[in-house]
Amino acid sequence: MSDSLPRLAGATRRRLLPAAPFLAAATGSRPSQRPVWFMRQAGRSLPEYRELRKGIGMLESCFRPELVAEITLQPVRRHGVDAAILFSDIVVPLKAAGVDLDIVAGRGPVVQNPLRTAADIAALPRLRPEEVGAVSDAIGLLVNELGDTPLIGFAGAPFTLASYLVEGGPSRNHEHTKALMHSDPESWHALLGKLADIAIVFLQAQVRAGVDAIQLFDSWAGALSLADYRRFVLPHSSRILDELASTGVPRIHFGVGTGELLGAMSEAGPDVVGVDFRVPLDEAVRRIGPGKAIQGNLDPAVLFADWATIEREVRRIIREADAAKQAGATGHIFNLGHGVLPDTDPTVITRVVELVHSL
Numbered sequence: 001m002s003d004s005l006p007r008l009a010g011a012t013r014r015r016l017l018p019a020a021p022f023l024a025a026a027t028g029s030r031p032s033q034r035p036v037w038f039m040r041q042a043g044r045s046l047p048e049y050r051e052l053r054k055g056i057g058m059l060e061s062c063f064r065p066e067l068v069a070e071i072t073l074q075p076v077r078r079h080g081v082d083a084a085i086l087f088s089d090i091v092v093p094l095k096a097a098g099v100d101l102d103i104v105a106g107r108g109p110v111v112q113n114p115l116r117t118a119a120d121i122a123a124l125p126r127l128r129p130e131e132v133g134a135v136s137d138a139i140g141l142l143v144n145e146l147g148d149t150p151l152i153g154f155a156g157a158p159f160t161l162a163s164y165l166v167e168g169g170p171s172r173n174h175e176h177t178k179a180l181m182h183s184d185p186e187s188w189h190a191l192l193g194k195l196a197d198i199a200i201v202f203l204q205a206q207v208r209a210g211v212d213a214i215q216l217f218d219s220w221a222g223a224l225s226l227a228d229y230r231r232f233v234l235p236h237s238s239r240i241l242d243e244l245a246s247t248g249v250p251r252i253h254f255g256v257g258t259g260e261l262l263g264a265m266s267e268a269g270p271d272v273v274g275v276d277f278r279v280p281l282d283e284a285v286r287r288i289g290p291g292k293a294i295q296g297n298l299d300p301a302v303l304f305a306d307w308a309t310i311e312r313e314v315r316r317i318i319r320e321a322d323a324a325k326q327a328g329a330t331g332h333i334f335n336l337g338h339g340v341l342p343d344t345d346p347t348v349i350t351r352v353v354e355l356v357h358s359l
Contacts, residue, residue: 040339090156153206157218222257277337290328
């Protein structure tokens with residue numbers, strides 16, 4: 001960690017949730033039932049979410065504690081999932097630090113002044129814990145409302161944040177990002193070092209406020225070769241997860257299209273490795289190695305199929321997860337292999353939760 005970064009002061013007072021299946025599976029204990037939660041379980045698939053968000057921008061929503069708490073609770077009430085995930089966005093800490101960006105409907109995060117030079121990178125502001133006080137306040141509200149349901153906090157990993165900052169928004173090919181990475185490695189590592197600092201401060205603030213686990217999202221890391229991931233990304237993601245180790249909360253690491261990177265992502269030091277839908281869980285654990293829990297990995301598009309197909313796929317994944325445990329995985333958390341799609345029928349999500357619990 002950089003010398004100027006605040007360290008996590010004192011011991012955080014945590015909720016004691018010894019019976020929570022999600023935490024048991026994440027830490028290698030035997031859960032009372034197979035835990036299940038869904039990435040993007042809070043959001044556009046829920047009519048109550050759409051009603052609540054009318055006329056309120058995405059980023060504005062993320063800085064309203066009462067709104068964040070209510071949106072986070074909605075899927076817990078509706079679906080009976082085994083964990084809540086904080087309603088937020090990976091660019092929230094960048095916005096809080098002072099980066100000029102917004103989330104544009106139908107496009108995603110858009111950065112007004114992309115970072116393309118060493119001077120641009122040097123000017124990237126740092127994040128102070130008090131700048132995400134609204135997020136901490138929302139967590140405080142949630143830990144009082146969630147009862148025995150764990151709360152997951154999260155942050156975007158440095159490569160994914162860098163991609164948005166360098167490209168100016170979502171990108172199919174990441175051409176400016178990769179050009180900077182290869183042509184000016186010194187500036188690249190300076191940028192990822194600063195973004196790692198931001199992620200550490202943001203995650204530590206969430207832990208201090210009371211989250212029970214954290215997830216580090218590297219949404220775009222699948223665009224990289226294994227060699228480039230190891231050289232340009234792994235050291236920075238490792239530093240984030242290492243800095244969070246002393247908190248005692250389970251650490252999950254997930255990326256999209258990262259089947260070829262699973263071994264390296266495991267080396268970054270998470271307790272749980274999320275697996276997208278492209279790699280079967282029993283094969284994934286051979287790449288990840290033993291001693292880690294796994295999370296995943298139903299294809300979100302399968303939720304649009306008939307129920308017989310959905311049930312068949314859920315059962316297949318559970319069989320593969322059980323085989324993965326025989327191969328050395330310490331636990332399995334059922335999830336999608338990416339996020340809930342906006343047009344998903346919420347009743348289907350509820351039925352999947354019930355099915356996983358029944359098995």
